[in-house]
Amino acid sequence: MTKNSDTLVIKVGGALLQCEMGMARLMDTAAKMIAKGQRIILVHGGGCLVDEQLTANGMKTEKLDGLRVTPAEQIPVIVGALAGTSNKVLQAAAIKAGVTSVGMSLADGNIVVAKVKDESLGFVGEVAPKDAMYLEFLLSQGWLPIVSSIAIDESGQQLNVNADQAATVLAKLVDAQLVLLSDVSGVLDGKGQLIQSLNRAQVEDLTNKGVIEKGMKVKVEAALDVAELMGQTVQVASWRSADQLAALSNGQSIGTQIQPN
Numbered sequence: 001m002t003k004n005s006d007t008l009v010i011k012v013g014g015a016l017l018q019c020e021m022g023m024a025r026l027m028d029t030a031a032k033m034i035a036k037g038q039r040i041i042l043v044h045g046g047g048c049l050v051d052e053q054l055t056a057n058g059m060k061t062e063k064l065d066g067l068r069v070t071p072a073e074q075i076p077v078i079v080g081a082l083a084g085t086s087n088k089v090l091q092a093a094a095i096k097a098g099v100t101s102v103g104m105s106l107a108d109g110n111i112v113v114a115k116v117k118d119e120s121l122g123f124v125g126e127v128a129p130k131d132a133m134y135l136e137f138l139l140s141q142g143w144l145p146i147v148s149s150i151a152i153d154e155s156g157q158q159l160n161v162n163a164d165q166a167a168t169v170l171a172k173l174v175d176a177q178l179v180l181l182s183d184v185s186g187v188l189d190g191k192g193q194l195i196q197s198l199n200r201a202q203v204e205d206l207t208n209k210g211v212i213e214k215g216m217k218v219k220v221e222a223a224l225d226v227a228e229l230m231g232q233t234v235q236v237a238s239w240r241s242a243d244q245l246a247a248l249s250n251g252q253s254i255g256t257q258i259q260p261n
């Protein structure tokens with residue numbers, strides 16, 4: 001069941017930011033959809049850029065179950081890479097495609113409430129929907145909000161949020177359809193073949209077998225959370241294929257369908 005919503009949250013993984021052609025295609029697709037009246041929120045990661053910047057600053061990268069352990073001294077580098085460089089690289093691609101965008105983070109306009117997720121991960125954030133007014137305003141103007149996954153908690157602490165989880169929260173906030181675009185065609189089976197459709201029981205089986213792991217495990221769990229809570233299919237697909245982006249703009253299902261049951 002694909003949700004018949006006039007709002008679409010598209011999340012793109014960080015590898016897109018290193019592919020000019022991919023960004024240009026995505027923004028052209030977004031421009032066409034917005035011209036037809038589709039409201040779009042773009043949420044982005046930037047994990048590979050963070051890795052590069054940490055290395056350049058002589059810092060180590062450590063991940064636990066797909067989430068980056070975020071010690072205090074890494075926060076300025078991570079915030080700079082995600083809310084700074086990644087966000088502006090995407091805005092530049094939007095402007096080039098003639099799309100009016102607003103570059104922002106989870107800390108803007110009271111959209112979410114944030115807290116530390118788990119002390120053992122350091123300054124990793126967990127967010128929940130708060131107030132949709134700011135995003136609704138941007139969407140009502142026909143603008144494209146481009147949102148990085150940096151949040152700030154009530155004590156003023158900057159937090160690093162996984163971008164798939166950020167996207168799920170914004171989809172819940174504005175009651176939107178959710179599409180998670182990565183550098184793979186969808187969820188792949190043990191032989192590297194695309195899986196058309198998955199529900200929770202199938203995901204658990206593949207996770208236990210080690211077929212779904214790391215970033216994909218976080219992504220699929222985030223997708224299941226929205227699918228089950230909102231009773232809608234969430235798509236996990238690729239930004240690499242122009243076909244998929246064209247299908248997306250025609251409202252077709254692409255990649256792997258994560259099912260509510």
Ligand SMILES: Nc1ncnc2c1ncn2[C@@H]1O[C@H](COP(=O)(O)OP(=O)(O)O)[C@@H](O)[C@H]1O
Nearest residue numbers: 013014182183184186187188211212213215216
């Ligand atoms: N079963 C699977 N199918 C596809 N990708 C998988 C699978 N298990 C693990 N992965 C890994 O997950 C990655 C996608 O997650 P992630 O790196 O977090 O992407 P993004 O940055 O696009 O959010 C793939 O590039 C792949 O290396």
Ligand SMILES: CC(=O)N[C@@H](CCC(=O)OP(=O)(O)O)C(=O)O
Nearest residue numbers: 013014045046047067068162163
């Ligand atoms: C807590 C956590 O893991 N944060 C992520 C945020 C960026 C992200 O999610 O980027 P991708 O979508 O490109 O993977 C990180 O630091 O890499």
